[in-house]
Amino acid sequence: MSAKNLNDVQLYYFNTCPYCIKVLLSIKMMGLEFEHKNIHSSEIYKDELIEGGGKKQVPCLRIEENDSVRWLYESSDIIDYLQQRKG
Template sequence: MMRLIRFVLGKIILFFDALFRPRPLARPAAEQAKVDAQTNNLALYHFMACPFCVKVRRHMTRRNLNIELRDVKRDKKFDRELVEQGGSFQVPCLRIRGDDSSVRWLYESSDIIAYLDQRFP
């Protein structure tokens, strides 16, 4: 029963997400290219119908941040990486690779949004 409720709620969330898609920020091409180069080091572990993931994905769209999406429900490899390297199965989670190749796993949708706002003001 809970699974069914979650499934239906997920579909409703995705419907409204698609219906009210945010308008992406328009940057000059050179500036967007710079931002794209920086977001290359980021990957968002998520799944489609998760409301907290929708919140982060909508923020990314609004800020025009092209961050690789890794769906943990569609690809077991991402599921394993998240648990084994991130430390727990919770989405959304932002994988941040530093210039020195160090990796940080950032959980919590609000913290992810705050991080993106601070890095791409």
């Protein structure tokens, strides 16, 4: 089974966050591929998260819908959204 690439989402995370690890493992198990942005490895990613989402909370999924952007927090909500997208 090939991976499903989602071009309209990005995950903001950092490696040692247990909630981020939960989301990352779920993404891998679902066979999804999309951009991951580690806020501890890039000041730019951290700034994007704070400016766009309003806080430095991870995990956070940036979702482009129609002509707007939605910021989804909470690991369970992110996993539920991605499962719906996977179909």
